[in-house]
Amino acid sequence: MLAAVLAVTALAVPSAGAASADDRRPEQGRYYTGDFKISLNLYSFNVNMQAWLKNRKTAPPIDTLQAIRFAKEAGFDAVDVTAYYIPGFDFYEMPTKPRDEIMDYARQIRSLCEEVDIEISGTGASNDFASADPARRALDLERVKFWIDVAAEMGAPVMRVFSGVVPEDIDHLGWAGVAQQRVVPALQELADYGAARGVDLGLQNHGDMTATAEQTIQIMQWVNRPNIGIIDDTGYFRPFGSTTGLGYNWYGDIAKVLPYTNNFQLKKKPAGAETDELMDLERVFTDLRLSSYRGYIPLELLWVRGEPGYPRDLDEPPFTQIEQFFTQVKNAMHATRTRPFDAVHTALHALRRTGDLQEPAYALLTSTTQQAEHQFGSGHARQSIKSLEDFLSRLDSAASHGQATPNAQQELGRRVTALHDSFVDVFA
Structure with a gap:
């Protein structure tokens, strides 16, 4: 039946x-x-x-x-x-x-x-x-x-x-x-x-x-x-x-x-x-x-x-x-109390200080994070989702070029993937 x-x-x-x-x-x-x-x-x-x-x-x-x-x-x-x-x-x-x-x-x-x-x-x-x-x-x-x-x-x-x-x-x-x-x-x-x-x-x-x-x-x-x-x-x-x-x-x-x-x-x-x-x-x-x-x-x-x-x-x-x-x-x-983009910015700064994230990659990933944050704050969550996906792609590229250590890739990847998944849950 x-x-x-x-x-x-x-x-x-x-x-x-x-x-x-x-x-x-x-x-x-x-x-x-x-x-x-x-x-x-x-x-x-x-x-x-x-x-x-x-x-x-x-x-x-x-x-x-x-x-x-x-x-x-x-x-x-x-x-x-x-x-x-x-x-x-x-x-x-x-x-x-x-x-x-x-x-x-x-x-x-x-x-x-x-x-x-x-x-x-x-x-x-x-x-x-x-x-x-x-x-x-x-x-x-x-x-x-x-x-x-x-x-x-x-x-x-x-x-x-x-x-x-x-x-x-x-x-x-x-x-x-x-x-x-x-x-x-x-x-x-x-x-x-x-x-x-x-x-x-x-x-x-x-x-x-x-x-x-x-x-x-x-x-x-x-x-x-x-x-x-x-x-x-x-x-x-x-x-x-x-x-x-x-x-x-x-x-x-x-x-x-x-x-x-x-x-x-x-x-x-x-x-x-x-x-x-x-x-x-x-x-x-x-x-x-x-x-x-x-x-x-x-x-x-x-x-x-x-x-x-x-x-x-x-x-x-x-x-x-x-x-x-x-x-x-x-x-x-x-x-989860901390605003999610604040947590990403904090992680970016910390990883730059420890040398896990080199300057070219830091600048690019910070800019991408700011773009995603602005899109979300402006009520364009779907665009923000796309920017978060761009972040993950650029993070992988930075790691492959030696500008991000495995620790940086893991820490940032975990945070941004979690945020991306929640945005998809709620807004997509």
């Missing part, structure tokens, strides 16, 4: 041009040098919190309030309190506990966050609006409405939702048919419901009906509500119908949805938890700084059975593993 699905969706999925009909554009010429608020998505404790909720001995348990206290002590600015960890949540049915009891727990969460001075960046629920079963879709609609009420009680600004898994009848309706007939009407109703309660809706790309940036943006535009944005999940962009993002340009998609983003999921691995390649965090933060996004950056660790640090193999919840990733995220944020 997969061949039929891909054949149908090749015609149904809108082009990048169609998906970007909105006039949201990156702010060319600007680079944000401030800090972002880093949040902990409590799904990072999923194995341990499920042990608590279900009274199992499969892993060291931790409850929601304990996880919030840990986040504060670890230095996080906020927490994303996924609804899964509020007693009474059910993935397939309406809540299993009385409404008053659930709302009381939501107030406890809000009160604790106020007490320890940590913000709530968002929450989320599960759903499948692409299902061919209308009863399933109707139930999920009512379930998510309930959890929007909980989000309002808890003080969460954004409710995270999904489009749904690719249904069995997609070869009949096509991607656009499923999206427009099933997913979009449900999201419109939820957006309106959330607006009345002061809660925004966040559509999360998740490798399903929203596998690509184009698909996710197109659905959001079809919904056409002011209080819906995209949850930029950095670990779930991939070709439609693929089980992983291996070989995919996930950085391009991460950047492409930034103008529409109202919350985040920063993952450790861009191609999926079961893959090996690690996220280039400095590239992600450079892309963020080139965009207009200034919201929370919730990080989320996913675990694969058997890998080092898998929670069931530990004597305590994965505190150390979360803190290590948090440190990596903060380091990447801090490393």
Whole structure:
């Protein structure tokens, strides 16, 4: 069936041009040098919190309030309190506990966050609006409405939702048919419901009906509500119908949805938890700084059975593993504070002083850097990209003529290639 699905969706999925009909554009010429608020998505404790909720001995348990206290002590600015960890949540049915009891727990969460001075960046629920079963879709609609009420009680600004898994009848309706007939009407109703309660809706790309940036943006535009944005999940962009993002340009998609983003999921691995390649965090933060996004950056660790640090193999919840990733995220944020062209100029000056870069090459590369900087500052990012490519070519030429040492070639090449790649992510 997969061949039929891909054949149908090749015609149904809108082009990048169609998906970007909105006039949201990156702010060319600007680079944000401030800090972002880093949040902990409590799904990072999923194995341990499920042990608590279900009274199992499969892993060291931790409850929601304990996880919030840990986040504060670890230095996080906020927490994303996924609804899964509020007693009474059910993935397939309406809540299993009385409404008053659930709302009381939501107030406890809000009160604790106020007490320890940590913000709530968002929450989320599960759903499948692409299902061919209308009863399933109707139930999920009512379930998510309930959890929007909980989000309002808890003080969460954004409710995270999904489009749904690719249904069995997609070869009949096509991607656009499923999206427009099933997913979009449900999201419109939820957006309106959330607006009345002061809660925004966040559509999360998740490798399903929203596998690509184009698909996710197109659905959001079809919904056409002011209080819906995209949850930029950095670990779930991939070709439609693929089980992983291996070989995919996930950085391009991460950047492409930034103008529409109202919350985040920063993952450790861009191609999926079961893959090996690690996220280039400095590239992600450079892309963020080139965009207009200034919201929370919730990080989320996913675990694969058997890998080092898998929670069931530990004597305590994965505190150390979360803190290590948090440190990596903060380091990447801090490393990208300096304006990128300033960093290149500084490197050029330093390499000239050490003799790694001789005067003719220094003058030419400095001039090329100034040209690229001026083009970017004037709002001509595509021209700046071309100048950065010229820089790399001239650097190679200087090295081949003995005017730049291998150290200079490596240092400047690394910096300018990283800047070029981020410009391509965000502007090309």
